[in-house]
Amino acid sequence: MKFDTPLIHGYLIKRYKRFLSDIKLDDGSIVVAHCTNSGSMKTCIEEGAEVYLSPAKDPKRKTRYTWEMIKLNNKWVGINTSHPNLIAFEAVKNGEIDKLAGYSHVQREVRVGNSRIDIMAQNDRETCFIEVKNVTMKDGEYARFPDAVTTRGKKHLDELIQLKKEGIRAVMLYVIQRSDVSVFAPAGDIDPDYANTLREAWKEGVEIIPVRVKVTPNDIVIDKELPFDLSL
Structure with missing residues (x-):
């Protein structure tokens, strides 16, 4: 499966309310990204870790980004359950x-x-x-x-x-x-x-x-x- 648009690099600030995450982008701005994983995400959360986001295709969607992956122990872990x-x-x-x-x-x-x-x-x-x-x-x-x-x-x-x-x-x-x-x-x-x-x-x-x-x-x-x- 290939990503059809370039992903956006950032760093995890926190995940909250199960479906939301605050991400600091490389330009210093902070955005809210949708987290598709409704589970506990045990062993997948490390604040400050590198992440990649995909931009939302629907311009009307409230969250403009989707959290795709996080880097743990120098390896990427996919967290998008879709x-x-x-x-x-x-x-x-x-x-x-x-x-x-x-x-x-x-x-x-x-x-x-x-x-x-x-x-x-x-x-x-x-x-x-x-x-x-x-x-x-x-x-x-x-x-x-x-x-x-x-x-x-x-x-x-x-x-x-x-x-x-x-x-x-x-x-x-x-x-x-x-x-x-x-x-x-x-x-x-x-x-x-x-x-x-x-x-x-x-x-x-x-x-x-x-x-x-x-x-x-x-x-x-x-x-x-x-x-x-x-x-x-």
Whole structure:
């Protein structure tokens, strides 16, 4: 995924009210940027750290900028939660994830029952439903999800379990927007219900694919698939 307009460099002053952040730009001016991440953003906040913003395309939007990434330990961490679905869609469509390659038709936001699944991929042999989650929390070498209780996330796992029981390929795809981790694990200490449901999904045959991406001010690209540990 490439950024279609040049990003704007600055420094984080603070994040507040979940969806707002004060940013000091290189020219010394202070602007308010929208933060798309509604979670706790554990391990993603460091006041004074370098950040990049994108300018809002809608001239009527109250916040003129969107906070895209922050530099932590000399590496960029993507915090825009609207990107992983597009990253995943492009990657599946272009065959960039080995376990999800070979599909001739890839579609976003497909209704299944009373819900929408992020991606449906099809070829002449099978249909695959893929749910996508954004991961930014770091715990040592682990990338962990979620960083706050997510009843919606548990609901999505339940839907994948049901699809698998109906004989349809079901995949939980975690897009990890930081390169300083090497293993994925659920955050059972934060949301035990989600962690337990993920273990149940794995036992029922739902596939778990954690993918690390490389975040830069120019683009966000697939780096590699990571192993996972469901024991935490």
